Amino acid sequence: MKMTISSGSNLEKILKSGRHAVTAELGPPKHSSPDNIIRHTNTLRGYVDAANITDCQSAVVRMSSISAALHIMNNGIEPVIQITCRDRNRIAIQSDLLGAYSLGLKNVLCLSGDHQVFGNHPTAKNVYDIDSIQLIQLTRRMRDEKLFFSGEPIKEHEPKFFIGAVANPFADPFEYQVDRLEKKINAGAEFIQTQCIYDLERFARFMDTCVERGLHERAYILAGVTPLRGPRAAKFMQTCVPGITVPEEIVQRLAKAADPKVEGVIICTEQIKYIKENIKGLSGFHIMAISWEEVVPEIIKGAGICPCP
Template identity: 70%
Template sequence: MKTESKLQKLLDSGHFAVTAEIGPPKHASAHGIRHHAQMLKDYVDATNITDCQTAIVRLSSIASAVHILDCGLEPIVQMTCRDRNRIAIQSDLLGAYSLGVRNLLCLSGDHQKFGNEPSAKNVYDIDSIQLIYLMRRMRDEKLFFSGEPIKEHEPRFFIGAVANPFADPFEFRVARLEKKVEAGAEFIQTQCIFDMERFERFMEMVRERGIHERVHILAGVTPLKSWRAAKYLQTSVSGMIVPDDIVERLKKADDPKREGIEICIEQIKHIRTIPGVHGVHIMAIAWEEVVPEIVERSGLYPRPKVE
């Protein structure tokens, strides 16, 4: 076992993992995230902590992770390449490890244009694949990004990456996933899946290349609150595909929120039948409280215990 991550233990021992996502607040109180952590801790194996997602200034993901750990839930710290150069990334990740964080998710990050600081300078000193590679090397070869040796106490993260089967060029998406695995990614969380057919085609290509045997793939799902939310994702978020029938189903529903939960549960049940998928990642954006019900009704509760 390379790391002390509980998530890794679960995945490596063949369990179907469940992760969720907690978005830190736009203020300096941890009250909300602690509340969500308490609520989720028995229902998910670990939770992502987003890193100023959509480039909106929020409480830091590493600080949030410490609150979440304190509540007894395992955090997956997201680290984007948008805001930090290689000096800051290494420093922050050494700090995160020292505070007990064991899971790391490496991403490019949404462009600052979308956030509340559109005139900020972006960094992108390194990209997500380089970050994966350098953190893997830091752990396995005890080297800083520069190649300078780490004498002792190298951070030993369980390293994750993201994959978006809905972005283009579609035929290169699986190749790029493989590139991330080559770089050192050990688990993958996908973009929210609404177009199940396309995801199945993606997984087929993944299996053809045998990638599912080298990495744990967690399929991303998002419960939708309304047809407007679905329409927004469909039309305004690049790299998303939302089929019209989902929009229509929510539009026709008497209780759209209920319907959104039902759709999500159906999706998870379906995803569990797709060979090569090792878990599900539930991104209930600003709707964390529905996660326990979704997990329970998808037949994923109780969660397995590992030591």
């Protein structure tokens, strides 16, 4: 992989230095106070290399990713802004990329976005002017070719983001998921964060194919994990969240646990350790503790992946 640093992002420096990275996910609030995200930032500081800031996840209106990211950056964690194609056309997206970079934000994760039927405005009109792969191309073109998506030159101060994408080893058709990841890398994605992994056997098969094709040498792949608070959360993930599979044995283990929350942390820690020891081709972990951010340091320490010296 090229060692030139294209963005000035710390996450990029860490990954390019060969060290494994740890990232977490923070969901902005459904109000205009930054207090909660700042509190979560304080909890995570020192434990993660960067934190993703979701873009109205589940199509629920929340503080914008870019504004929340600024609060997080000002409190000592490097943000990864998430940008979905659901709410903005190519004009708005490029405008936001210019604005985000002007604020000092350096990492971007490109996604399609959850469909609006899942959120609190199901009668909204979606945009999807471009899709996630075209969004990767757009961001890359602005940085490397100094061009707007239309081909018009950006005369100066082009935004230089470190560009990420997501992969879902658990979506169907399974055989196509590695192809699609390769397509994202071909489009310009430099780091990949996967959907939450519970089915370790399927993830291992996915990564084996990635390694066979050398994709782990063309992009940094971070394994996504999410601790489950209890059997109900597990069942919800299993049945209601698109693109996630949760093996029944995990649901049962949480159901039988004396303290499901403790068990949830143990399971997540075990998953990280298992992946670290048995699955090749990874460059780190992405911990998505949705509305349970306070547990992240414990998981990181327990799994022995603390980035702090």
